[in-house]
Amino acid sequence: MTNPAPAAAAERRGDAPLAAGLSIRHAVMELGDGDTKVTALDEVNLDVAAGEFLAIVGPSGSGKSSLLAVAGALASPDSGTVSVNGQDLSRLSQGKRAAFRLANIGFVFQSGNLIPALTAADQLRLVNRLAGGPKSFDPATLLESVGMAHRAGNRPAELSGGERQRVGIARALVTGAKLLLVDEPTAALDRARSREVVELLARQSREHGVATVMVTHDHDVLGYCDSVAEMVDGRLGAPAPVR
């Protein structure tokens, strides 16, 4: 994969952030200090439009997690801007960022990261309550759409790895977020389950018009994505469309 100069990429895409989706401009972030200093993000530019499914691949330590952290308003870049649905995240306070994440960004973590004490349905109800959603919220519809309606009353310990990821995806969609950030969703799954989960992500992102960014090591599942970008040493290559 080629790695064009960041300035050229920004030029090609234009500087105005997308009104729906994720836009990153000239993001630079360094981690650690002194001898351990690492450039996690090096002039990263990225646009992911609503309904688009982008995969980011790259070796460990290349800055993929930092990119997710910055895109998800969990961390601020040292310089550059991050906008979600046209809102510049760097201007928001800590508390406002949490509220923004809750309403606008869905996270899918490795192996689901569900709350052990809650049933599948309650995982979704909790997020709805956190977001101050409607009292009439019914988790059944979302669980149905990820094929988990029959497991609504089961806790994470009673679910398989693939089932946990499906519940995790449903949970990320509860507040109607238009940006989905997915961190290594297939790390704990076998090939068949991995394909099912990524296919589900692709379908949800298409059907709900969600901009989805998935960080993965798993080249096997890239066929379900719209485009793939490679990250090396903090530099993000231009997304290449998947045929």
Add this chain to the structure above:
Amino acid sequence: MFLALRELMFARGRFSLMGGVIALIAVLMVMLSGLSSGLVNDGVSGLKSMPVTAFAFDHGTKTDNAFSRSVIDDQQLTAWQGIQGVAAAEKMGVGMANATTGSGKQIDLTLFGVEPGSFLEPARSAGAPLGDKDGIVVSSTAKAEGIDLGTVVTLDRIGTKLKVVGFTEGQSTFGHVDVAYLPLKTWQLIASGQASPGAPNDAQLSALSFDTASVVAIQADPGATLDLAAGDAAAGTSSKSLSAAFNASPGYEAETMTLSMIQVFLYAICALVVGAFFTVWTIQRKHEISVLRAIGASTGYLLRDGLAQAAILLVGFTALGVAAGLGLGAAMPDAMPFALEAEPIAAATALTIGLGLMGAAVAVIRISRIDPLNALGGQR
């Protein structure tokens, strides 16, 4: 509390263990409170029931056992009667005596010599008021010793015979010994050492040249605050308010201080144990909390949830422990000085819950320092 309640149910094993500790602490707390109240009653209920504002002891009397050590005279009494705000002041004699009943049973009595008809005359549950030279009104708890109306007790060594004419209302003990009220004159006869065997008679009393007593009992005008220092200066006494005078009863300070110290330790243990539990619990939930924070849960919500969880645990199991403690307390043998009183138990319950919550709060506050970034990447 959505999450708090579900976690309580989910981790019910762990929470029950912690709850068990809290409940046992509450049981112990009720027991100590009962024992403490019981000992106080046993020690000073005779004083507590008196309509007295303050006692004046002879100047320089050592605090420990001051009631039976102090000696005051009529001049000191008169001085006190003249003090502004004093409604009434009376001499009162206090002494300990061993006695034997007609059936040969040995009993101990605290002799309170008071002027019949004065404000010191005790309220009675049965029998006649003071008046007869040999008539005594004893604590109703003495009934358990086989004392009845008409029982004649003989004071050991001097052989003076006294007859029970009445019983006080409720418990009236002093220094863990039943109180026997008797006319001041009779008390003076006994205290002077001039009494002869048999019931005291007029000849003995009129021949008596002994007009001192132990303390001046002072009752203030309703609503007035007594200037004790002014009275002491005029009368040459050291006076103490009623509750301060409790310390002058035998063993009172030692007993209450010992129990207070145990109770303070219990509260400290409660706060520390609850704090330690919630520290470990919060650390166990670290990953889950970082996920919730990444999703966007506010710190306030998570803190409220964690505190609500601690409150439910504390209130629930403290209530259980207090109920068990009250049940156990009701089954205590009579010989044990034990009294369940609502006020100290309510205060102790509130303290247990309050200090437990403080311990939990110190632990739960860790939630605010958990970084949502931990949710990204591998498990831990």
